[in-house]
Amino acid sequence: MDTTPPAAVAAPPAARRRTTALVGVVCTSALLATACGGAGDNAKGSSDAAKPKLTSQLPAAAAKDVDGVTIALPKGEPGSIDPLQAIDYSPDLVISNLCDPILRLTPDFDLKPNVATSWKWTDQKTFVLNIRKGIKFWDGKDLTADDVAYSMGRAIGPGSLTGGLLQTARSVKATGRYEVTVTFSSHDEQFVKQLAAPGWAVIEKSWAEKAGKDIGTAKGGLMCSGPFKFASWKSGSAIELDRNDAYWNPDYRAHAKHVTLKFLTDSTALSQALASGEVDGAWEIPPAVVSSLKSSTSGSLHYGPSFQYLELSVARPDGPLADKNLREALFKAVDRKGIADVVFKGAATANYTALPPSSRDKGAEDLYEKAARQYEKANAYDLDAAKKLVASSKATGERLKLVTMAGDETQSQVAQLIQQQAKEIGLTVDIEAMQPLQYGDAFVNPSARKDIDLMIAVGYNQTTDPQELLGFFALPGSPYNFTGFDDPVATKAYTTARGIEDPRERASHVLTLQKRFESSYSVTSLVAPYEISYFSDKLTGATTSMAYMFTPSLATLGSSS
């Protein structure tokens, strides 16, 4: 479900990531530093030994052709596989394997050509893309600028789920058989980064116009140009894909002739299906079934880098937490490392700012990491300091209501740890698990939050750009600005940053914004969980980082023998 809050993501990809490259990525991406061993001040010894080794991909070069592979979709059946619905794990994974996005992100979070071979801003408000020749849709028709302009037009059109981040894009036109021009009301440096997300996948215009409302449904399917073809969608049971033997990109020519994507939402059923070998693999394995899968002999568990984060938000501008000292006390009273070790069994890293490590801008990671270290110090687990802050507030035994999503074991455990730690500084926290829709309502509806003080949420980044999240949290009137944060300096920094292409220059403005926002103690990300996946030992080539959602991750899967 997409009631997850602020977050969305899409990041990187990684198909052929070598282990060495991956270690590099992990180390640069910040707080993950502990996983690399001996990286500075985080190394507190004992628990580091328990940290799982992170891998981004199982040896892909060794993958051989195989007749069929059965994979469980991350969160069950998608509501639709129209790229416009690419807002969640399952649809993203399916679309990424069926369709070509306009650009592709590399394991190092660089943008690489895909459907567009080159792109540039010809002025501050005009963006031009050159389209690759020779790409064919499954039905044999050529992919041209018309199809790209049509698909992009849908994505920025009204009612688009992807377009929410792109308020300044005005129009998309095919200005040649292989050229597309986008015009803007004001410059937006984030635009290019969005183009690698599955929401920008190209579908065939003439097919789509005929299909109408059936685009992306079980009945209508899709018409794309990706490494797999849509074969069938048995409602409630599975989506079937066939290999596209005419795929243009040899790097992603699929090994499996046929892929069955099963819908299994029950975590026990999922672990049984994996252990018995009826399903060959799955991503987003719930931490709750990790121990039962560890003992399985049919396959192995893998941990990889992820763009997810688990955050704690102050849910309303009034109530006991209107007192900033109390918010600060709470942020200091939560043992984030404890959550990573206990709840995630080591498969997560503690984080101390509203920005997760995966949001850092390419080319300025060092600047963001330096800032992150400061917040790590400022928000470090410190009960004494927290108690002093509580004493200096006017708090007199008020109760705080903390909300989680019902059925999410991880959130519930985190909530209990927070409750326990808050108690140590004299704050009483009541936990309420809300049904998904009710919980989702609390994110968008101030009236549904009127008696809620705190919310826990899991989200992920859509782009490797810190402004994405800050835009949701820190601007007056933005959707997840629950505390009513309104700081003209911060708002100006945001607007200025969005118009700057150079990442280092942009960072100086973003860091100003981050500093102002952090001092309001409104939102904090507690941990950045790793990607947990499981694959049969008969297979190799699996992408084991969260990039599986945004790359043709099923194409690289093949037989290991």
Added chain:
Amino acid sequence: MTLTLQPSLSRVSGRALWWTRVVARRLAGAALTIGVATFAVYAALAAAPGDPALALAGRHPTPERLAQLHHELGLDRPLVVRYFDWLSGLPRGDFGQSLVYRNSSVTDLLGPRLGTTVFLVVYSALLILALGLFLGVLGGAFRRLNGPVAALTSVAIAVPGFVAAPILISVFALGLGWFPAVGAGSGFTDQLRHMTLPAAALAIGWWAWLAQMTRTSLRTEKAREHVETAQGRGLPPVTVFRRHVMRNAAIPISTVFGLTVAGLLAGAAVVEQAFGIDGLGSLMLRSVSAKDYNVVLAVASLIIVVFVVTTQLVDALHTVLDPRLRTKGGRP
């Protein structure tokens, strides 16, 4: 009805009228039950917190986008109007559109799942019938087996499906590898293999109940005067058992079995979820939590219809089994 008709013909037409009345009354009753029950389901769903449009509005929905979706989906209209809208589609076989599965008609969603659930329920009902009757008759007919059967059934009756499912899976699927652990299978034999464990998990409490009922009814009937008389007249025990004991005991047994079948459909949800089966039950669970009105209503009405029809069938069966019920009906 009319005097000019031949006596025999008049009897036939009288009987037809009587049956028409009975059927009409029953149909009206059934329709009313279904109407009241579906409206209750609709209203309860509407009263539950949460906005179904949220699931469709994307990751960062704006209030404007939500309002627009409410309008598109008709969620901004009064509850009663929406309900009657849904109702008016029924005669055309139109159950409306799903909210969650965008642009999919409820009929398209129900179609493939209906077969799966019917397979599961029928398979389970056959297991219940076979095992329940067999053990019940053993316990009821042979005094020495009464104790063991009573003990076995009281244990089994207390085991819910969600407890039986993981045990069956770990023993027969993961341990012995005899059956698959998840899924519904395709094609008859494959489906049979896939559905054996789920059907067993679903059947477990019910067969025990049926066995218990059969055993006690048989024992009650056996102790009745006319049975003792029949035995005294020297009729062979098998004849006595079949003609006097079994026939009378069949009424409570068939009632229990009828309720069982209807209950299976509702109980399938838990078992389907546990075995990862794409049936009506798991669809229902998902749709309730997403407030997917039309899907919930369609599945709920199906369950209600099955309940109503089964009760009617059991009633009809009773009239066949017990001639007194027929004559009391006031045949002309």
